[in-house]
Amino acid sequence: MPGSTNQQIAYVYLTSKLKQTLVAVLGVTFGISMYVFMNSFMTGVNDVQTDLAFSSLAHIHVYNDGPADNTDLVSKIWPTGTITHIHSARIIQYTEGIRQSGEILNFLRHQPELTAITPQVNVNVFFRNGANRVNGTLSGVDVGNEDRVFHISRYMKEGNWNELRYRNDGVFLGTTLAKNLSLHTGDNINVLTPDGVSKSFKVIGLFETGVTTTDKTKAYLEIGAARQLLKKNADYVSDIQVNITDFHKADAVAHRIAPVIPYKTESWAEANQQLEAGSRLRDIIAVAVSLTILLVAGFGIYNIMNMTINEKIREIAILKAMGFAGRDITIIFLTLAMVIGLVGGMIGLALGYTVSTIVAHIPFRIASLSHLPMAYYWQDYALAFSFGLATTFVAGYMPARKASKIDPVEIIRG
C-alpha cells in the first residue's frame, strides 16, 4: 500500500465496507450526472431557441421608425398656458426608409464585431390569389447577404434559395401562407402594395422557419424587384439587419453605433425582451434543479460519513491515544469523502453524457425540431465536476471535523 499513513488508513476504511462506499459513490454519481444532463438539456433548448429566434431576427436592426411628433409646434415657441386651437394636425413631409443607405452600410461594414449585414426593402402588402387575400410582409432581400444573416436557405422546403437572385419575377412564400392562399410552386400570386400597385409574381419555392408568424405572413423577393414595385431608386432600403460575433454583446454594440446613425438602431434583446427572459429563466431552473440534486447527494454523503465515524469512534479514540493529531483524523475522513467525490464525479460525468446522448435521440417533432435538443459543452461538465467536489468536501468536512474533536478519554473510559 503506497501513500502516507493517513491515506492508507482512509484506503482501508474505504475498501473494508465496499457496499457503504458504493452507496455514497452512487449518490454523487447520480447528482453529478443529473447536473450534467439538466444543464446540457437546458443549454440545448436555449441554443435551439436562439437559432429559431435568429432565423427571423438579426442581432441589430437599423430602421426608420417614423417622424418625431412635431404637430404641437405652438407650445415650443409660446409660453405654456397659451391657448391654442389647432385641429387635425398632420405631418406633411416625411422620408420613408433609410436615405444614403450606401454610406450607412459602409460604416456598419467597418465595425470590427460585424459578421454579416444585409439591406432589406420590406413592405406590407396584400397577397392575393383569386378571391383569397392575406395581409403579409413582402421582403425584398439581397439574396447572398440575407442568407448569411438568417441562414434562410436552411429552411427551404421547395426550390433553391439562390434561384431568387436570377428571378426578379419570382417569390418564395412561407408554407402556411402558401397553404392559406392555396398556392403551390409554379403558381402565380398577385401582390397589392399600399400605394395601390398590383403585380403578379411566380411562386418559385417555399420555406418553413418554424416561427409561425413568419411562415404565415412572409414572402421573399429580390431587392431590385422590390424597389421597382415601390417605385424607389436603387439606394432605397427600409431596414438594415446586422449580425455580430457575439449576440450577447448586441446591446453594447447597438448603443455604441447608435449616435452615428440618424435612424433607430435596436438590438435584438431590446426588441424581444421575452426571449432574453425565457432564456434566463430556463438557466435559473436548470441551476436550481441540479443544485437541489447535488444538495441531496451531499446530505447522503454527510449521513454516511457520520455513520462511519460513529461506527469507528473507538478506533478514532485509539488513533488519538497512539499519537494521531486531530488534523490527521480530519485528513483521514476528508480523504475518504474526497475519494468518494472523485470516483462518483467521474462516473457521474460519464453517466451524464450517456443519459444526454440517449435523451437527444428522443423524437420531438414541433417547429423545425426532430429530436429533443441537447448541447455538449465541456464547461457544463467542468462545472458539474467542481460542484460535485465542493459538495463532497463540505459534506465530508463537517463530520471529519467532528471526528477530529473526539475526546479519546471519554470514549476509552466509556
Place this chain on the structure above:
Amino acid sequence: MSREIALKAEHIVKYFDQPERFQVLKDLSFEVYKGEFLSLVGKSGSGKSTLLYILSTMDTSYEGGLAINGQALTGRTQNELAAFRNEHIGFVFQFHYLLPEFSVLHNVMLPALKLRRKSRAEVEADALELLTSLDLRDQAGKLASRLSGGQQQRVAIARALINEPAVIMGDEPTGNLDSKNTGIVFDILRRLASERHQTIITVTHDEDFARRGDRIIELSDGRLVRQ
C-alpha cells in the same frame, strides 16, 4: 538501580463538573523512576483511572504539573501532546482496541508509520521482531479481529512497544483476560521494565498483579494512601 526520574506529578488536582462539581483528585504529588513497574490501585471511584489518563496526557483539564522524561507537558496543545504520546508513551487498554479492519502487522506498525523515524521496511522488520518475541509471528498477516482475546492483548502490547516509548501505561491490561494470559502479559511487562528499563504504569484491580510489581500507589477518595 539508577534513580532517574521518568515521570513527575506535582500537585495534581482534578474536578469533575458533571453531574455536579466534585473534586476527584486532591493535590497528588509523586515521582516514578525509570525501569520501575508501578501499579495504581484503589477502589472503584478512587480516581486511579482518572489519574492515569492525566499522566497519559490525554486528559488536559487538570491543575498542577506533569513532566515526563524531564519535559514539562502541562499547558501544551493537543497536537503537541499527540506527537509526544506517539513518541514517548505506549498504551495497553483493558479492551484491546485494535483496528479490526487492519492486519495484525499493520496494527503494530501504525504508531511507527505515524512517527516516521524509520523507513517502512525497518518498521516492518521491527514489528515482525516484536511479534516474534510475543509469540505471534504466524498471526502477522491475519486481520486483528480474527485473533483470540489473549492474542489481541499481546498485539496491543506489541503496538505499544513499537516506538520504544519511555513509559508504557496500561488501564487494566489484564482485566479482560484469564489467569494464564494474565500471567503471560505480566511476564512481558515485567521483562520490559527490567531488561529495557522502560517504565510501566498500570491501573489494576488485580491484587496479585499489583503485588508482583516494584511499587504500589494506592488511592482512596482522590488521595494517596500508600506509595
